[in-house]
Amino acid sequence: MKADQEQSAKPILKGVNLVLKTGEIHAIMGPNGTGKSTLAETIMGNPTYQVTQGDILLNGESILSMPVDERARKGLFLAMQYPAEIRGVTNAEFLRTAINARRPDDERLSITDFLQELNKNLDLLEMDQAMIERYLNEGFSGGEKKRNEILQLLMIKPEFAILDEIDSGLDIDALKIVARGVNSMRGSGFGSLIITHYQRLLDYIVPDTVHIMIDGKISQTGGPELAAQLEKEGYKDLETAAK
């Protein structure tokens, strides 16, 4: 698949071929500006990116012509690097709306079930009850925003989740908590693509497969040991090799 950003019309992804299956966790690592986030945003359908070539299939079905909300209801989720702040809409209200959006009208989640599930997940992520009545991401610290992304992941329970640098700006304790949340989703019905700069996150969420992305392409694929090797040697050699 190839994609570029609309305004500058600069090609960013230059041929990415990936197959993700439920039950698997893949990690994509790579230096800054190689297109990792672009890949995440393109799969989700961010309208500022345009796919110029190739296709994205979900369960054999092309999602390229689907709007963002439809992709999400088909089972995709993106934990964003920079979540938007939305004033006047509480976290709780937003979560219920998002959960009910993927259910038929006569199968709405009851408030009791919702609160039960919510409390369980707040406990798991060591989040304060008060968070749920706060406006969506408004005034949240960087760490609170990341946890809130994972809270949404746990509540919405998508089939595939792309986690875009959920470790950035987290201290080690917060990182462990976020990893605990993601690991709780692991299972045969869930697949994930984790985007990160650092191996550190992968110590806590151990991936099945690691991909290295350089200059808009996947340059290398391997097991978790690839991440460890990268941590030791850095991207320098790989970048030189790619050129």
Add this chain to the structure above:
Amino acid sequence: MTTFAVNPEMVKQLTQAHAEPLGLARRRNQAYQLWTDSTLPEIRQFKFRNWDFFDPLTIQWQNSDPQLLDQTQVLKQNQGLVQFGQTTTAVHLSADLEEQGVILSDIFSAFQMYPELLEQYFNRAWEQITTDQLLNYNNAFFTSGIFLYIPPQTVISEPLELQIIQDSTRKQPLISHCLIVVAENSAVTIDEHLSTVGANSNQANLCTEVLAGANSQVKFAALDELAEATTFYFRKQALLADNAHIEWSVGLMNSGNTVGQIESRLAAPGSRADSNVIAVTEGQQQVGINNTAINEAPHTVSNINQHGVLLNDSQLVFNGIGNIIHGAHGSQAEQKNKILMMSNQAVGKANPILFIHENDVEAGHAASVGPVDPSQLYYLTSRGIPYAQAKRLVIRGFLGSVIGSVTSKATRQRMIAVLERKLQRE
């Protein structure tokens, strides 16, 4: 049934047909003269000179049938008053409050029963010789209205509900004058609700004055949802004594053309006004609002906060006017005027207007006119929320700061319900 011709005699007949006291007759006469000599108020960048505001020939005394009201237009548990056209259909005030000296009645009964209070307070919020032709018209011809008096040292925790319902089942203007007096050290929350029954094309003119005594606290929430066929003028004005505080939370959800003025006069040291307004305009609707705060005395604080959402081909002008008078040192005047454009065909303007005649003050303003933030829509839709619903959530969020300032949960929910209804129609 009495009808009047447009001449000074008609005011006399109006007052005679209603057996009004001499004081009121004198006031009507004076206002009639002022009406004929004055001009429409100025709303910067908003044209409404050719609107049809005056039709004295349709003014007459007549009753409205309370059977026509629906379930939302009666008092449930709340204390308050309901007025349908010129007919007061319900007054509910606890024995406890009555004993404390709280008065809640229609304005004409008040002129009969409490002449000294009316003499002291009526028309005190604005200057005695006003140049506002629409206010003068109201003072000459008002045929309904409410009087609320909260005596000193009286704190009322439950909101008082004032329902004003325009009777448009026939050709008849709503001309209502409300007087609210909150004496020193008292506190009250008022929930005003304005609606229309019937589909006739009519005018509405509602002038509300609030006199806030020393150290008083007044929270005034208003939800206006007049019908499309109503041409509406309103003026809401507060005069504040020492350390008095008024908080306006006004939801303009009318469907028809509207011109309005909200004005807070910080006339004594330490007084404070927070003036929050939201408006949603739709269809061909045109709405122009002046939201004014006058810092007349030292150490006074004013905050104007206006948020508007424009749909379809509508037009909305928000003027925030801050006026710090010479001598009002140590005062603050802040304002925010924000407009969210949901359509390319709509015309929205947010104008901060500041007059500062004193050095030792703080004043600031922010204004913005723009479309919905696409990153917010992207975020919400990425969680599976359909585009249209995501848009409604963002709009509600945009208006949330004002909706959140409404104390009464019922009024807040009602505001949200009206808003959702408007947005669903889009």
